[in-house]
Amino acid sequence: MIEQIVEYNQKFVNEKGYEPYLTSKYPDKKLAILTCMDTRLTELLPAALGIKNGDAKIIKNAGGVITHPYGSVVRSLLVAILELGVEEVMVIGHTDCGVQGMNGGKLLEELVERGIKQEHIDVIRHSGVNLEEWLGGFECVQQSVEDTVYALKNHPLMPKDINIQGFIMDSETGALTAV
Numbered sequence: 716m717i718e719q720i721v722e723y724n725q726k727f728v729n730e731k732g733y734e735p736y737l738t739s740k741y742p743d744k745k746l747a748i749l750t751c752m753d754t755r756l757t758e759l760l761p762a763a764l765g766i767k768n769g770d771a772k773i774i775k776n777a778g779g780v781i782t783h784p785y786g787s788v789v790r791s792l793l794v795a796i797l798e799l800g801v802e803e804v805m806v807i808g809h810t811d812c813g814v815q816g817m818n819g820g821k822l823l824e825e826l827v828e829r830g831i832k833q834e835h836i837d838v839i840r841h842s843g844v845n846l847e848e849w850l851g852g853f854e855c856v857q858q859s860v861e862d863t864v865y866a867l868k869n870h871p872l873m874p875k876d877i878n879i880q881g882f883i884m885d886s887e888t889g890a891l892t893a894v
Contacts, residue, residue, distance in 0.1 A: 735768075736768045736769075738768055738769025739769065740799060741799050741800050742769070742770060742771045742772050742795070742799060742800065742801060743769050743770050744766070744770045744771055745800050745801055745802040745803065746766075746770065746771040746772070746801060746802075746803050746804075746805065747771060747772040747773075747774065747791075747792055747795045747796070747801045747803070747804045747805070748760075748764075748766075748771050748772070748773045748774065748804070748805045748806075748807060749774045749775075749776075749779050749781075749788060749792070749804065749805070749806045749807070749863065750773065750774070750775055750779040750805075750806075750807040750808075750809070750884075751775065751776070751777065751778055751779040751807075751808065751809055751812060751814070752775040752776055752777055753809060753812065753813065753886065755809075755886045755887075756775075756809060756884070756886065759884075759886070759889050760773075760807065760884065760889070761773075762889065763884065763888075763889025763890075763891070764889075764891075772791075772795040772799065772801060774788055774791050774792065774795075776788060777813075777814050778808070778812060778814035778815075778852060778853065778859060779806065779807060779808050779809075779859075779860075779863070780814070780853070780859055780862075780863050781863050781866050781867070782849060784866065784870060789867070789870060789872070789873075792804060792867070792873075793872060793873070796873075796874060796877060797874075801877075802876075802877065802878065803877065803878040803879075803880075804867065804877060804878070804879045804880070805880055805881075805882060806860055806863045806864050806867070806879070806880070806881040806882070807860075807881075807882045807883070807884050807891070808856040808857070808859055808860040808881070808882070808883045808884070808894075809856070809883060809884045809885070809886045810856065810883065810884070810885050810886045810887075811886050812852075812856055812886075813852075814852040814853060814859075815852055815853060815854065815855070815856055815859075816852055816854065817850075817851055817852025817853075818851065818852075819846065819847035819848060819849065819850035819851030819852075820847045820851075822850040822851075823836070823846050823847060823850055856883055857883060857894055860881040860882070860883060860894045861881060861894055863881065864879055864880065864881040864894070867879050880893065881893070881894035882894060
């Protein structure tokens with residue numbers, strides 16, 4: 716599959732397919748969106764929000780959550796705010812999220828079954844990481860969005876003039892519900 720994508724990319728570049736997407740690194744709408752990596756949202760989310768290339772910084776991960784207060788999500792948002800002019804942040808969870816109800820213990824067992832050595836797991840555990848929690852999901856999308864918004868609004872490095880709001884998107888229709 717990767718080879719096919721690389722071939723397509725070469726044709727795309729050679730035919731200047733990129734020209735309609737040219738924009739700057741600064742988001743035109745001064746907006747950042749933290750959302751889930753769910754494949755249903757790839758085109759649905761921007762279409763449902765009227766977002767086009769160049770409008771917003773979109774940060775995606777499993778569940779659209781913050782797993783660590785000084786991890787890559789918060790860092791990316793701070794860079795977007797401090798370096799790229801973002802003034803508002805939308806946290807968007809969605810219905811039927813695969814992370815909802817995910818069992819971290821079960822995922823850890825699957826890693827072992829896939830050949831991850833116990834010694835590596837032990838080193839991570841002894842470093843203070845609760846792997847079951849880190850690999851785990853959440854029980855309620857609304858609560859997850861509320862927790863993420865709360866964490867961002869109360870983060871010691873987050874400027875207080877940033878508007879941060881949470882939403883849940885219907886993964887079929889794209890309808891937003893404020894949280």
